[in-house]
Amino acid sequence: MESSLWGQLQQWIRLRRQLLGERAYGAPSLAQAVAAPAPSPAEAEQRVNLSVNPNPTRGETVLPSLNRPRFRMPEMGGHDLFDTPPEWLQSQNLGELYERIHTCTACPLGLTRTHFVFGVGNPRADIVVIGEAPGAEEDARGEPFVGAAGQLLNRMLQAIDLRREEVYICNILKCRPPGNRRPTPQEIATCRPYLWKQLELIQPAFILALGATAATALLGKEFKITELRGRPIPFQGMVMVVTYHPAALLRNPQWKRPAWEDLQLLQRLYRAYRVQSGQ
């Protein structure tokens, strides 16, 4: 694009923003792509208006809200050149959402993936398990947590009397980062709205976040896993429990004990929630 035309387009977008203010659409747009540099993690955090208290008092009893809907898509600072909310935001169920987003190429990972890895499990699950991104096996099969880490996750769930089919399992990113590298902040910011929509459709009571990358992507702020694990974290009407990613547990078996404590915490909270909600 010729530089003068490029400049005019950016000027027009700036003017439009001043007139209309920030709009809250979940998908990256043409205007966003041409006008905005990649947001820093701090900017990305500001763009996502989540009510979250990542630092409740240790030992505090925190249970999810019994009122539904307890989770709604957060306001996000996107810009849409044509004022048209993306169609996928109107999805009424997970199947519709999948149909509308499984060909996504909003970030470069869409060009290198083998399969889009949406998520599996109970569409009305009380517990959603969220990892970081698909690995090689998940990319090959199109399903999250199917490799050795997935088998360990199944055993972890069984240990607290949960079957894989009872929960919903997905990742922050739907496409595999090449070489299993960590997702970039830009990839997370681009893909995360799809996860928000999944959560809005499922309305879980609990999130089990696997690993610091998943937890900090949800919270919109950098934390070490040792700052997050071992306690319930109120999160948008839900409660989040953070533990080690099963792949990390395979490499570091000494972390299995604290992971077991985290799972027992989730089990205690879930039992209390079920009693309170009359299940």
Ligand code: SF4
């Ligand atoms: S990782 Fe997410 S945003 Fe990027 S192409 Fe895949 S689905 Fe789209």
